[in-house]
Amino acid sequence: MEPxxxxxxxxxxxLKEKYIRANNxxxxxxxxxxxxxxxxxxxxxxxxxxxxxxxxxxxVATEQGKPIFGRADIIASIVxxxxxxxxxxxxxxxxxxxxxxxxxxxxxxxxxxxxxxxxEFHKK
Numbered sequence: 001m002e003p004x005x006x007x008x009x010x011x012x013x014x015l016k017e018k019y020i021r022a023n024n025x026x027x028x029x030x031x032x033x034x035x036x037x038x039x040x041x042x043x044x045x046x047x048x049x050x051x052x053x054x055x056x057x058x059x060v061a062t063e064q065g066k067p068i069f070g071r072a073d074i075i076a077s078i079v080x081x082x083x084x085x086x087x088x089x090x091x092x093x094x095x096x097x098x099x100x101x102x103x104x105x106x107x108x109x110x111x112x113x114x115x116x117x118x119x120e121f122h123k124k
Contacts, residue, residue, distance in 0.1 A: 004086040004096055006077040010041040011052060012119070013060040014070045026072040026121050028112040031098075039098040043088070044073070053124070059092045072119035082111045 004010075012030060014020060019030040033039050042059070044052045056068045076086050085100040101108050 001088045001090065004043065004076050004088060005045075006075075006080065008043055008045045008076045008086075009073050010076055010079065010086065010096065010098075011044045011056075012039065012041050012072045012074070013056045013068050014072060015060065015064055015066045015068060017069050020069060020121065020123075024070075024121050024123060026116045026119050028109060028116045030072055031112040031115040031119075033098070033101045033108060037099065037101045041074075041086070041096050041098060043094045043096055049122075055092075055094060056124075059095070068124045070121055070123045072116065072121055074115060074119040078118050079115065082114060084111065 014026070014030050016029075019027045021027060031039055042052070042055050044055075052071070056071060061068045079086055079098055083100065084098050087097050087099050089095045089097060101111070
């Protein structure tokens with residue numbers, strides 16, 4: 001499994017409409033870590049937009065049983081600049097976790113605010 005390159009684009013699929021503002025920007029909640037202190041993303045560099053949405057439909061929407069409202073794309077170097085790690089996983093293909101979050105929820109929120117502000121939203 002290839003390590004994540006700093007220039008790679010990562011995509012966070014958004015399953016909750018409330019994570020998207022009326023002006024089509026992403027709220028920080030979309031980047032808050034789960035109970036395992038991870039944020040699930042997909043490595044989308046080098047594939048078409050249709051392939052990206054296909055991954056979202058197959059690996060996220062179907063798995064979660066929820067529709068996708070959009071996705072937040074962010075460059076790996078931005079994530080790493082926040083003292084986080086992007087760790088590739090075996091399955092599903094192209095999946096990675098953003099890990100290395102601080103324990104304090106307030107610190108997590110500050111980082112998530114920065115990630116959301118620097119992400120680019122794509123509506124489904």
